[in-house]
Structures are given as structure tokens and as C-alpha cells.
Amino acid sequence: MRYAMLVYETEAGVQGRGDPEYQAAYQAYIKAIYDSGVAVGGSGLQDAATTATTFRLVGGERQIQDGPFADTKEQLAGFFLIDVADLDKALEWAARCPSTAYGGVVEIRPALEQPK
Amino acid sequence: MHPAELAARASYGRLLSLVVVRTGDLAGAEDALAEAFLAAVTQWPFEGVPQNPEAWLLTAARRRLVDAARRRSRHDKHAPLLVGLDDTAEGDYFGDERLRLLFVCAHPAIDPAVRTPLMLQTVLGLDAARIATALRVAPKTMGQRLWRAKTKIRAARIPFDVPLESYLSGRPRCWRPSMRPMAAVGTTLLGGLRLRGGSRRKRSGLHD
Numbered sequence: 001m002r003y004a005m006l007v008y009e010t011e012a013g014v015q016g017r018g019d020p021e022y023q024a025a026y027q028a029y030i031k032a033i034y035d036s037g038v039a040v041g042g043s044g045l046q047d048a049a050t051t052a053t054t055f056r057l058v059g060g061e062r063q064i065q066d067g068p069f070a071d072t073k074e075q076l077a078g079f080f081l082i083d084v085a086d087l088d089k090a091l092e093w094a095a096r097c098p099s100t101a102y103g104g105v106v107e108i109r110p111a112l113e114q115p116k
Numbered sequence: 117m118h119p120a121e122l123a124a125r126a127s128y129g130r131l132l133s134l135v136v137v138r139t140g141d142l143a144g145a146e147d148a149l150a151e152a153f154l155a156a157v158t159q160w161p162f163e164g165v166p167q168n169p170e171a172w173l174l175t176a177a178r179r180r181l182v183d184a185a186r187r188r189s190r191h192d193k194h195a196p197l198l199v200g201l202d203d204t205a206e207g208d209y210f211g212d213e214r215l216r217l218l219f220v221c222a223h224p225a226i227d228p229a230v231r232t233p234l235m236l237q238t239v240l241g242l243d244a245a246r247i248a249t250a251l252r253v254a255p256k257t258m259g260q261r262l263w264r265a266k267t268k269i270r271a272a273r274i275p276f277d278v279p280l281e282s283y284l285s286g287r288p289r290c291w292r293p294s295m296r297p298m299a300a301v302g303t304t305l306l307g308g309l310r311l312r313g314g315s316r317r318k319r320s321g322l323h324d
Binding site for chain 1: 223225271272273274275277279
């Protein structure tokens with residue numbers, strides 16, 4: 001079953017990404033999750049506050065706005081698409097995600113079944 | 117008392133646990149078991165009570181799940197798993213998966229407020245209205261909470277496993293808060309039921 005692991009980080013967490021320990025931890029985690037065949041895809045994302053752009057249609061008109069869709073304390077900092085047997089397996093990978101050691105949180109969302 | 121009612125009171129939770137454990141769909145398992153009980157109530161008076169009522173009910177419920185899976189979609193990848201499940205209920209003893217069911221009800225991914233009601237409904241077979249009264253929650257609210265929890269168990273695929281060692285460190289903490297209100301509700305319900313007469317054990321549906 002496929003799940004999205006959405007990694008949220010605080011502003012401080014995003015700013016602290018240059019920290020060598022953080023980078024080493026992520027390098028190891030990404031290697032482990034891909035080498036095991038669990039990760040199907042994903043990516044880290046640049047800072048939402050300074051780089052996000054939001055698009056929507058308002059009454060048929062294109063509206064483009066600077067900034068993220070949701071203005072929250074934590075921002076979406078990256079995501080993995082994983083394929084594991086069940087929620088407990090997904091939780092095991094979430095528990096190993098380095099961001100959680102820096103105040104980040106991981107939201108696990110079951111993916112919609114792919115149309116055949 | 118109708119033999120089907122006796123079986124329901126004595127074995128509801130055990131039957132449900134056996135039906136649900138391989139599909140992971142709690143609401144679907146409840147429906148299938150309810151249909152099996154309905155079939156028993158209508159068929160047994162004419163055909164006689166089967167030698168092993170519980171095994172009959174289990175087989176009937178599993179057949180219904182197989183039929184439902186076939187009807188839903190021939191692309192359903194669980195359908196092949198379900199086919200053939202119905203021949204496992206033979207013999208006098210056919211297992212008990214209530215522990216797995218309890219662990220799913222107490223899973224940390226389930227809203228803590230609904231863990232106790234979920235246990236009461238699935239393992240003890242109490243209906244939502246009665247649980248709502250005992251816990252002083254509006255019946256509609258209780259029904260919605262239970263429905264939401266069952267949907268999550270199926271959709272997020274919470275496994276029907278006795279948790280692994282790595283996980284046990286976290287799970288008992290989730291367990292403990294559930295057990296006390298559960299005991300309190302049990303006592304309340306048993307007390308109320310006893311006042312209405314009948315043996316405490318039979319009237320409550322508690323067995324073992």
C-alpha cells in the first residue's frame with residue numbers, strides 16, 4: 001500500500017538545514033529508505049515562506065499569489081511516497097525521519113488507489 | 117432464548133475478530149456477521165439448529181464477505197484472498213482473534229476518545245446507543261466517532277497484528293487509559309442489566 005509521508009518543519013527547522021549533523025542524518029535516511037525499496041519517490045522542498053507560489057482560479061480568472069497556500073507555524077518541508085504493507089510499517093519509517101529530532105512532524109496519508 | 121441469540125451473546129466478539137482479521141475492514145465484517153445472524157434467525161427454525169452454531173455463523177459471514185468482494189469489483193485485489201476463507205471454520209474449535217482486535221481498537225492512530233467505545237462495540241457486541249448512554253455522549257456523536265474510526269482502520273490499513281516488540285513500548289500507554297473507563301462502563305452496564313433480570317453473564321454477552 002502506498003502512503004505519502006509529508007514532513008513538516010518549523011521555520012527554525014528549515015533555517016537549520018545547513019547543520020552538518022542534520023544533513024548527515026538525512027543522507028543516511030534517504031539512502032536507507034531508497035535502498036530498501038520502500039521509497040517510490042519524493043523530495044525535500046525549499047523554504048515555503050520565501051519561495052512558494054500559489055495558483056487558484058477565482059471566478060474563472062487565474063490568480064497567482066506570492067507565498068504558501070496555508071500560513072501555518074509548520075510548513076511542508078518535503079515528502080516521500082512510500083510503498084509498505086500497512087500503517088505500522090509506515091510509522092516505523094516516520095519514526096526514523098531526521099526532521100522529527102528537530103521539532104518537525106510527519107503526517108502519513110494513505111494514497112488513493114491508482115486507477116487500473 | 118433463540119439459539120442464534122445465545123450464540124450472539126456468547127461469541128459475538130470472537131466471531132467478529134475471526135471475520136475481520138484477514139480483511140482489515142471492520143464495518144464490512146460487522147455487516148457480514150449481522151447478515152449471518154439474520155440468516156440464522158430465519159433458517160434455523162426450519163432447518164434445525166446446526167451442531168456447531170458458531171462455526172455455521174462464521175462460515176455464513178465469510179461467504180457473505182466473499183460474495184460482497186466479488187460483487188464490488190472483479191479488479192478488487194483482495195477478492196482472491198477472500199475466496200477460500202469459508203472452508204476454515206470446520207471443526208469444534210476455530211480460534212480466537214480478539215486480542216488482535218483489541219490492539220487495533222487501542223492503536224495510537226485511533227482517536228483516544230473512541231478506543232473504549234470501539235472495544236465495547238466490537239469485542240463485547242454492545243450497540244452504539246447503549247455505549248453512548250453509558251459514556252454520556254450523544255448517540256449520534258458516538259455513531260459518527262465509531263464510523264470514522266472504522267473507516268480509518270480500513271483506509272489507512274491499520275494491521276490486525278499483535279504489535280511488534282519495537283512498538284510495544286508505545287502501545288501499552290495507549291492501552292491503559294482505555295481500560296479504566298472500559299471497566300467502569302462494563303460495571304455500569306452489567307449493573308443495569310442485572311436489575312432487569314437474567315443471569316449477569318448471559319445478559320451481558322460476556323463470555324470467558
